[in-house]
Amino acid sequence: xxxxxxxxxxxxxxxxxxxxxxxxxxxxxxxxxxxxxxxxxxxxxxxxxxxxxxxxxxxxxxxxxxxxxxxxxxxxxxxxxxxxxxxxxxxxxxxxxxxxxxxxxxxxxxxxxxxxxxxxxxxxxxxxxxxxxxxxxxxxxxxxxxxxxxxxxxxxxxxxxxxxxxxxxxxxxxxxxxxxxxxxxxxxxxxxxxxxxxxxxxxxxxxxxxxxxxxxxxxxxxxxxxxxxxxxxxxxxxxxxxxxxxxxxxxxxxxxxxxxxxxxxxxxxxxxxxxxxxxxxxxxxxxxxxxxxxxxxxxxxxxxxxxxxxxxxxx
Amino acid sequence: xxxxxxxxxxxxxxxxxxxxxxxxxxxxxxxxxxxxxxxxxxxxxxxxxxxxxxxxxxxxxxxxxxxxxxxxxxxxxxxxxxxxxxxxxxxxxxxxxxxxxxxxxxxxxxxxxxxxxxxxxxxxxxxxxxxxxxxxxxxxxxxxxxxxxxxxxxxxxxxxxxxxxxxxxxxxxxxxxxxxxxxxxxxxxxxxxxxxxxxxxxxxxxxxxxxxxxxxxxxxxxxxxxxxxxxxxxxxxxxxxxxxxxxxxxxxxxxxxxxxxxxxxxxxxxxxxxxxx
Numbered sequence: 001x002x003x004x005x006x007x008x009x010x011x012x013x014x015x016x017x018x019x020x021x022x023x024x025x026x027x028x029x030x031x032x033x034x035x036x037x038x039x040x041x042x043x044x045x046x047x048x049x050x051x052x053x054x055x056x057x058x059x060x061x062x063x064x065x066x067x068x069x070x071x072x073x074x075x076x077x078x079x080x081x082x083x084x085x086x087x088x089x090x091x092x093x094x095x096x097x098x099x100x101x102x103x104x105x106x107x108x109x110x111x112x113x114x115x116x117x118x119x120x121x122x123x124x125x126x127x128x129x130x131x132x133x134x135x136x137x138x139x140x141x142x143x144x145x146x147x148x149x150x151x152x153x154x155x156x157x158x159x160x161x162x163x164x165x166x167x168x169x170x171x172x173x174x175x176x177x178x179x180x181x182x183x184x185x186x187x188x189x190x191x192x193x194x195x196x197x198x199x200x201x202x203x204x205x206x207x208x209x210x211x212x213x214x215x216x217x218x219x220x221x222x223x224x225x226x227x228x229x230x231x232x233x234x235x236x237x238x239x240x241x242x243x244x245x246x247x248x249x250x251x252x253x254x255x256x257x258x259x260x261x262x263x264x265x266x267x268x269x270x271x272x273x274x275x276x277x278x279x280x281x282x283x284x285x286x287x288x289x290x291x292x293x294x295x296x297x298x299x300x301x302x303x304x305x306x307x308x309x310x311x312x313x314x315x
Numbered sequence: 316x317x318x319x320x321x322x323x324x325x326x327x328x329x330x331x332x333x334x335x336x337x338x339x340x341x342x343x344x345x346x347x348x349x350x351x352x353x354x355x356x357x358x359x360x361x362x363x364x365x366x367x368x369x370x371x372x373x374x375x376x377x378x379x380x381x382x383x384x385x386x387x388x389x390x391x392x393x394x395x396x397x398x399x400x401x402x403x404x405x406x407x408x409x410x411x412x413x414x415x416x417x418x419x420x421x422x423x424x425x426x427x428x429x430x431x432x433x434x435x436x437x438x439x440x441x442x443x444x445x446x447x448x449x450x451x452x453x454x455x456x457x458x459x460x461x462x463x464x465x466x467x468x469x470x471x472x473x474x475x476x477x478x479x480x481x482x483x484x485x486x487x488x489x490x491x492x493x494x495x496x497x498x499x500x501x502x503x504x505x506x507x508x509x510x511x512x513x514x515x516x517x518x519x520x521x522x523x524x525x526x527x528x529x530x531x532x533x534x535x536x537x538x539x540x541x542x543x544x545x546x547x548x549x550x551x552x553x554x555x556x557x558x559x560x561x562x563x564x565x566x567x568x569x570x571x572x573x574x575x576x577x578x579x580x581x582x583x584x585x586x587x588x589x590x591x592x
Contacts, residue, residue, distance in 0.1 A: 028433035147564030
């Protein structure tokens with residue numbers, strides 16, 4: 001329990017520091033919310049501007065404003081998004097769902113391809129397949145995902161015309177159209193992940209291959225497939241679970257650029273637009289949520305390890 | 316590793332020879348927008364009729380300058396933090412490592428977007444410097460290095476811990492050498508190989524980050540060319556000139572691949588035990 005408590009405290013400290021830093025940085029962004037309001041409404045006088053400034057607390061130093069923001073946050077109030085003209089929570093909810101859909105599908109697809117590939121490659125180190133997997137792994141950490149997405153658009157949307165280039169659904173809103181809109185962004189994210197997961201899976205399988213318990217299982221007459229699945233794979237999946245859990249946290253914001261290329265209305269794109277559009281409340285909440293997701297991912301990774309590996313529990 | 320070196324050498328050769336053979340990268344020719352490849356323009360022209368090959372090389376020069384400057388800066392910060400944490404231990408170690416963990420837990424791209432969106436004018440940078448190429452490079456290097464030093468710090472700390480108790484360090488302590496002298500003259504040379512590997516591998520990663528920021532309009536801004544912002548132009552013109560998107564991305568991919576292969580090769584030759592995984 002002590003471990004979990006200190007973990008929580010540490011995460012809270014990171015979140016608090018992050019909010020403080022981001023709050024300070026927001027003030028450095030080009031433009032000023034009051035100026036934007038004045039630009040939107042030419043009838044505003046300078047007295048009105050001063051009154052608005054006081055109303056939003058913008059005449060106070062930013063450290064004081066941060067304190068007030070924090071106090072409101074603790075009461076469960078995220079504030080109002082200027083860009084979307086609705087409360088921040090209402091603006092974020094659909095984006096969160098959209099990112100979750102994109103992430104779950106692409107992660108599932110990547111793992112479904114990568115894990116068997118890694119297992120096969122580990123079965124025959126040095127073979128043609130093994131070298132291909134290795135090359136694929138290097139390619140997938142070296143490719144810019146937004147370019148991969150752009151290339152998919154060029155081939156499948158522009159040249160062949162098979163799939164839509166962006167957005168989430170056709171204007172008519174039928175479900176078939178929605179699936180078609182998902183194909184390209186999901187493929188781009190999955191393609192970029194396959195090589196890395198396959199490489200991790202291969203390394204994990206090879207690390208288990210030399211252990212005594214494998215030899216024991218063989219000696220007691222287990223079939224090769226049983227040794228592979230029940231013994232080697234079960235242990236090799238441990239580090240993979242950790243890697244995937246870490247990745248899930250990062251993916252929430254990491255899909256930002258893929259979402260931008262494909263105009264997918266998810267969290268990453270929301271944060272980007274909020275930062276660019278000077279929407280303080282939305283950007284701050286979005287960034288903190290992204291940080292919280294990353295922290296939750298790494299906590300989840302530790303927890304999974306602890307649950308799945310009795311050796312760690314006993315220590 | 317050989318493939319990595321070969322790719323990087325070819326790119327360097329192209330960057331050196333390109334300016335001699337190709338037109339000016341900023342010269343516009345609005346009559347020849349989106350021109351197909353020809354003897355004058357080996358890769359054709361872009362949306363403003365500029366020579367694509369020349370812009371590609373100019374962008375590459377800037378992207379590489381950013382990546383190398385960032386890698387250097389991040390490596391220096393990370394090495395200093397790792398050395399101090401590993402050598403002094405105790406409270407300094409605990410504080411520095413909590414800081415490292417904290418920075419590693421942050422969502423990288425959104426944070427970089429916030430940092431990059433900061434207005435240089437509000438930081439008091441004079442307007443005439445803001446548009447210069449060296450300011451653009453320095454600005455990005457500083458931003459990316461802010462979050463990019465963590466891997467090196469961890470590696471250096473671990474290596475320092477393993478070296479700290481050796482006899483030659485104790486001899487230096489006994490002879491009365493100052494902590495900074497011990498760290499720089501005795502420990503640093505012995506932890507250099509993991510630093511070199513990490514720095515090489517980080518160059519590729521930084522190029523990807525820089526291109527992503529430039530693609531989003533927050534990194535290198537036009538009229539300066541960078542592979543990332545060339546792709547922004549290509550995306551806007553994707554329906555009329557889809558061929559524009561091919562080359563800048565391929566250049567990023569090849570360069571990053573080159574650095575990753577080189578880093579991996581260095582790792583294998585400097586630390587053969589890691590070669591199995």
